[in-house]
Every structure is written in structure tokens, then in C-alpha cells.
Amino acid sequence: MKKPVISIVIPFYNEEKFLERAINSVVNQTYSSIQIILVDDGSTDKSTLYAKEFCEHHPNSKLIIIPNSGPGNARNVGIENVTGTYIAFLDADDYFHNNAIEVFYKNIIGNNTDLSIGQYVMLDKNENVLKKSNWNNNATFDNKMAISLVASEKLIPTSWAKLFKSKIAKKCSFPNLSWKEDDVFFLAYLLNSKTVSIVNKTLLTVNCRPDSLTRQIISEKMINAISKSYNKQMEILKPLKNKFINQSLIESEINTSLNLLILLNIDWENIKNQKKIWSFFCDNILVLAKKAKKYNLNFKKRILLHFLVSITILGWTYSFCIINVFKRHQINQLEKVKS
Secondary structure, three states, X not given: OOOOOEEEEEEEOOOOOOHHHHHHHHHOOOOOOEEEEEEEEOOOOOHHXXXXXXXXXXXXXXXXXXXXXXXXXXXXXXXXXXXXXEEEEOOOOOEEOOOHHXXXXXXXXXXXXXXXXXXXXXXXXXXXXXXXXXXXXXEEEEHHHHHHHHHOOOOOOOOEOEEEEHHHHOOOOOOOOOOOHHHHHHHHHHHOOOEEEEEXXXXXXXXXXXXXXXXXXXXXXXXXXXXXXXXXXXXXXXXXXXXXXHHHHHHHHHHHHHHHHHHHHHHHHHOOOHHHHHHHHHHHHHHHHHHHOOOOOOHHHHHHHHHHHHHHHHOHHHHHHHHHHHOHHHHHHHHHHHO
């Protein structure tokens, strides 16, 4: 029986230092029936030249060059051009372990599911381990359970370290956001799926770099993107009419707002227009508090939300002092990611 083609979408923007490694991690897979879709998101360095040369020598590859429009749109273009039965995404600065695609495929076929999720390890710029994925066993569950796990922050809604069915992925799209665009796509995919399986094997290495998008200085655009992402997630999940899931998303947004406050604290000296950014952040907190009123939040989240609302009165000086006292461990973790 002929193995189905699995398409790997690799979007990139000025990744001449890392693109070759990412592509080689696909070429060297133990699973051979692979199509490689390279989406150049308006690069101005030599990564475009390398991609062109690679595609000239690999008939199973395709290069698509588009004007710079962000990673979400680049992935959408990749989805439109895949011909494989399954699809996986790979950021150009990350790399698959050499048996990743074979393990994903065996897992999704063996469990007859619509999505296969693998483990990952995240490294800092010195290749020290920052984080590992939080699953330590194999598991299979339905899409509603998966959505609940995402909403309650127990399942990470990234596009990477996963194998999707192309026919379902083509029904979904990434929004044009600078942060948390994966969450919207992932929830839309789950809503169109039936079952999910997790395999307890580390299949991807994620590299945290100081110059990557998610490590940039906090800006109004980023704060706005997070708010829009949660609004889109709530909109996507409306058909479920599940109050618990909606409440979990609100609680997740509260956690994300706390992380934003910590990141503002870390970035503060490098932020331009501090008053404007702070005012914009506080406005988003007040909007979140209004959304949360109709939900019966758990005790910890109510306390956290009250604290976030209070900072809109306290101002950044007192707020950062409080954060530095009570969230020192979390600050240290995020500083490692940002450094």
C-alpha cells in the first residue's frame, strides 16, 4: 500500500541562518513521502536564494514568494498549496527530530484520529532547555474534550508539533495577528474535527531567539492582537453553546493579561510612548472585566481580575512593585525567554 503524501509548510522571513537546518530536518525524515511547501514572506536576505536553489534540486518541493504580511497569512498560503493528505507546520528556526513525521503518521492512523500531537522541547539561544511540553503519556479524546483542555490552558494550541488532516485544515485559516494567531486556527480545526491523539515522544525542537516575533518589545499592536485573538476564539466556539468553555477562555485571557503586565515590567525601559501603551493596556483590562461579569469565575481568577482592575488606578510604578514581589519566579522565567 502506497504511503500518503504528507505536506510540510515552512513559512520564513529573513531566516538565512536557520532555514537550511529546518529544511534538512524534513529531508532527513524516516518517512519519505513528503511534499515541502516553502512560503517566503517577503524576505530581503539570502534565505530566498537558498530556497530557490533547494527547490531546483527537489521536485517534491515548491517555493511561493509573497509580500511580507506576517506568519498567519504565510501559513494560509501554504495550506492553499498543499497536495498531501496530511499537513504539518514548521517554523524556519525550529527543526523536526528525524523520525517525527513517521511517528505522527503512525499515531494518527493507529488511533484513527483527525489530529496527532507530539511533544516538543524549547531551547534558549545557548541551547539550554527552557521548557518541555506538559504531556507525559499517550492519550486519545474527542474534540470537545480537546477544546476544553485548550480553553483551560492544559493543551497548548500551537500549529507546530502536530499533524493535521489537510481536508480539515483547508476549512480553517490563521487570522492576520502578530500574537496568538495559532490559537484561532487550532480551535477552528478542533471544531471541525472529531478526535485527537497525543503521542508521548519528543518530536520537535523549538528555538527561542531574542529577535523572534514573540520576543519583541511589547507594543500596542501586540496587546491589540491578543485581545482580538480571544474575541475570535469566543466567536468560533459560539456554536458549542458551552458556558464552561467560554468561562475557561475568559480565565485564560486573565492569565494572559497578567503575563502581559509582567512583560511590560520587563520591557518598560525600552518601551516608547509609555503613557500611551499603559493607557491602552488598562483599557483592555477594563474591557476584559466587563466581559467576565457574566461568568462565575473561580476564586483565584476573581482575585487576579480584581488586582488587574486595581492597577488601572494604581499606575505602573506601584503595579510593577507588586508584581516584582509576588511574581518573581514567573518574571525570571519570562526574562529567560526574552533574553
